Amino acid sequence: MRSAIVDRPLDAAALLAEVSGTGHGAAVLFVGTVRDTNDGRAVTGIEYTAYRDMAERELSDIVASTAARFPGVDIAVEHRLGTLGLGEASIVIAAAHPHRGAAYEASRVVIEETKRRVPIWKREHYADGTREWVHAGSGTQRTPEAVA
Amino acid sequence: MRSAIVDRPLDAAALLAEVSGTGHGAAVLFVGTVRDTNDGRAVTGIEYTAYRDMAERELSDIVASTAARFPGVDIAVEHRLGTLGLGEASIVIAAAHPHRGAAYEASRVVIEETKRRVPIWKREHYADGTREWVHAGSGTQRTPEAVA
Amino acid sequence: MPLRALLFASYADAVGAPEVEVDLPDGSTVREVVDAIRSRHGADRLPPAPLVAVNQRYASAETRVSARDEVAIIPPVAGG
Amino acid sequence: MPLRALLFASYADAVGAPEVEVDLPDGSTVREVVDAIRSRHGADRLPPAPLVAVNQRYASAETRVSARDEVAIIPPVAGG
Numbered sequence: 281m282r283s284a285i286v287d288r289p290l291d292a293a294a295l296l297a298e299v300s301g302t303g304h305g306a307a308v309l310f311v312g313t314v315r316d317t318n319d320g321r322a323v324t325g326i327e328y329t330a331y332r333d334m335a336e337r338e339l340s341d342i343v344a345s346t347a348a349r350f351p352g353v354d355i356a357v358e359h360r361l362g363t364l365g366l367g368e369a370s371i372v373i374a375a376a377h378p379h380r381g382a383a384y385e386a387s388r389v390v391i392e393e394t395k396r397r398v399p400i401w402k403r404e405h406y407a408d409g410t411r412e413w414v415h416a417g418s419g420t421q422r423t424p425e426a427v428a
Numbered sequence: 429m430r431s432a433i434v435d436r437p438l439d440a441a442a443l444l445a446e447v448s449g450t451g452h453g454a455a456v457l458f459v460g461t462v463r464d465t466n467d468g469r470a471v472t473g474i475e476y477t478a479y480r481d482m483a484e485r486e487l488s489d490i491v492a493s494t495a496a497r498f499p500g501v502d503i504a505v506e507h508r509l510g511t512l513g514l515g516e517a518s519i520v521i522a523a524a525h526p527h528r529g530a531a532y533e534a535s536r537v538v539i540e541e542t543k544r545r546v547p548i549w550k551r552e553h554y555a556d557g558t559r560e561w562v563h564a565g566s567g568t569q570r571t572p573e574a575v576a
Numbered sequence: 577m578p579l580r581a582l583l584f585a586s587y588a589d590a591v592g593a594p595e596v597e598v599d600l601p602d603g604s605t606v607r608e609v610v611d612a613i614r615s616r617h618g619a620d621r622l623p624p625a626p627l628v629a630v631n632q633r634y635a636s637a638e639t640r641v642s643a644r645d646e647v648a649i650i651p652p653v654a655g656g
Numbered sequence: 657m658p659l660r661a662l663l664f665a666s667y668a669d670a671v672g673a674p675e676v677e678v679d680l681p682d683g684s685t686v687r688e689v690v691d692a693i694r695s696r697h698g699a700d701r702l703p704p705a706p707l708v709a710v711n712q713r714y715a716s717a718e719t720r721v722s723a724r725d726e727v728a729i730i731p732p733v734a735g736g
Contacts, residue, residue, distance in 0.1 A: 293441045296459070302514040305463035308456065308535075311444065312736050315453035315526060328735070331664050331728055334712035335735070359735060366450040371736050378463060384536055387456075391528060391736055399709070399728075400735030401665035413666040415732040460656050476655070479584050479648055482632035483655070507655060519656050539656055547629070547648075548655030549585035561586040563652040 281347055283339040283357045285332060285400075290358050290369040299354040299376040306380035308387040312371040314364045318414070322407035326414075327363045328370060331399040335359070342393045349389070350382040357390055359400060370402075429495055431487040431505045433480060433548075438506050438517040447502040447524040454528035456535040460519040462512045466562070470555035474562075475511045476518060479547040483507070490541045497537070498530040505538055507548060518550075577602050579641065581613055582648040590621040606630065607637040609647060622649065657682050659721065661693055662728040670701040686710065687717040689727060702729065 282298070296309045314326045343355050357373045364370055371394065375387040402414050430446070444457045462474045491503050505521045512518055521538045525531040550562050580597045588594045596619060598612040606628045613619050627650035628635050634650075641647055660677045668674045676699060678692040686708045693699050707730035708715050714730070721727055 292444065292457075296440065296457070300459070300461065300515065302462070302464040305461055307459040307461065309440075309444070309459070310528070310532075311448070311455040311457070312528065313448065313453055313455065314450070316450040329665055330735070331662065331709070331712075331730065334709055334728070337712050367448065380458070380460065380539060384458075384532065388532055395733070395736040397714070397733060398735045399664070399730050399733050401731060402734045403665070413669070413731070414734050415666075477585055478655070479582065479629070479632075479650065482629055482648070485632050543653070543656040545634070545653065546655045547584070547650050547653050549651060550654045551585070561589070561651070562654050563586075 281343055281355055283336070283343045283355075285330060285336050285339065285359050285361060287360070287362050290360050290372045292369065292372045292374075295356045295358065295372050295374040298356045299374045301354070301376065303378060304354065304376040304383075305378050306383040307374065307376040308380075308383040310371070310373040310387050310391055311369050312391070313369050314366050316366050318404060321404075323366070323404050324407055325363055325365050325405045326370070327403045327405065327411070328359075328361045329401050329403075330361055332361075335398050335400055338398045339394065342390055342398070346386050346389050346393070350377065350386045353377045353382055353386045355386060355390060357394075359394070359398070361400070363405075429491055429503055431484070431491045431503075433478060433484050433487065433507050433509060435508070435510050438508050438520045440517060440520045440522075443504045443506065443520050443522040446504045447522045449502070449524065451526060452502065452524040452531075453526050454531040455522065455524040456528075456531040458519070458521040458535050458539055459517050460539070461517050462514050464514050466552060469552075471514070471552050472555055473511055473513050473553045474518070475551045475553065475559070476507075476509045477549050477551075478509055480509075483546050483548050486546045487542065490538055490546070494534050494537050494541070498525065498534045501525045501530055501534045503534060503538060505542075507542070507546070509548070511553075577643040579604075579609060579643055579645075579647060581609060582646070584648070585651045587622055587626070587649055587651045591619045602642060603640045605637065606635050606639045606641060606647075609641060610637075610649070613649070626650065627652075657684075657723040659684075659689060659723055659725075659727060661689060662726070664728070665731045667702055667706070667729055667731045671699045682722060683720045685717065686715050686719045686721060686727075689721060690717075690729070693729070706730065707732075
């Protein structure tokens with residue numbers, strides 16, 4: 281069981297290997313990457329920033345509570361910060377379990393909880409040279425009031 | 429979109445790379461591996477055999493129907509045949525989509541449908557030297573009648 | 577018509593062969609093919625209503641087969 | 657008590673600084689801290705009831721804070 285907020289490129293295969301073992305029959309790997317469009321706008325990259333100490337604590341809490349909910353699961357997750365280019369991975373979640381159902385569900389819980397409560401923010405860089413903070417589920421906004 | 433029944437070790441990272449692209453924000457990789465115990469018995473390996481032509485056709489059908497159900501998804505899946513040692517991968521499914529929900533669901537549909545209808549069988553090899561055919565969801569059996 | 581049916585995995589083991597041949601009237605149903613196979617020595621260990629594929633597609637017990645069709649008796653699958 | 661609150665991302669941009677300092681009676685609530693911050697020039701662009709963390713845990717509007725606490729105003733998160 282391991283979680284980390286890092287500043288370097290993520291290695292999905294390494295995280296998969298980290299949770300794999302002969303006691304597990306199933307491993308599920310989730311890779312979140314920078315997409316080339318959002319809300320119809322051409323994106324050239326995304327800048328991730330965090331309230332780092334709290335983000336590490338929240339991510340660690342999520343892993344621990346997910347492990348408690350799915351006994352026997354092994355989880356490794358890393359979230360990257362900094363400016364990422366198209367196709368680069370911002371988050372990798374590896375979950376392994378003796379059975380596939382728990383591996384899938386644990387993986388899904390970790391990503392949903394991460395998006396719900398880990399204090400990380402992203403600013404998209406667009407092809408037209410502009411940049412905007414993105415708020416999950418509400419597209420982009422120019423000022424905080426828009427999502428208050 | 430690609431599916432194959434193969435006789436060589438599977439390369440999970442290669443399948444992940446095959447479906448990844450800057451148009452996809454999420455990729456889900458499922459890896460099914462040989463587990464060291466089943467129904468409390470120590471397993472040393474699993475032998476996979478198939479009705480090969482039909483298995484290829486069914487797997488291809490599954491990928492096509494899953495792609496139709498989740499527009500925009502890209503899927504690559506390989507199932508290995510032969511005798512596999514502990515921890516070796518029998519199936520790898522890579523699914524990528526602009527959004528994570530569809531990537532997870534498509535991945536899950538492919539594994540569940542594969543287990544439901546692709547004509548592949550496995551015979552477990554046990555530490556005590558015996559071998560038995562395994563029937564999904566019903567543990568092992570010694571004769572077909574047991575699951576008729 | 578002479579008709580060969582493919583057997584796999586535990587079914588091939590139970591019968592002791594990877595295929596069996598039976599002789600049936602043209603246009604017989606899958607159910608009749610299975611009954612004919614099971615009446616052969618050694619093949620009575622197959623279940624009375626196994627999954628059957630005709631030309632690599634799952635078929636119902638009422639599907640009619642001809643000598644040109646590829647018939648296979650399918651044990652409960654266990655891939656993945 | 658003097659109290660500093662951390663700001664991030666769009667909130668830091670809106671206020672033009674990564675933190676703000678306000679002076680409040682000891683034992684003030686999170687709600688009172690937010691109100692005090694928003695009354696400052698430039699900080700009125702923050703929403704009236706943002707998420708707030710105290711010592712790196714999400715806190716309710718009624719949570720009481722002291723000068724030793726680490727207070728942070730949290731924009732809607734967008735990780736993953």
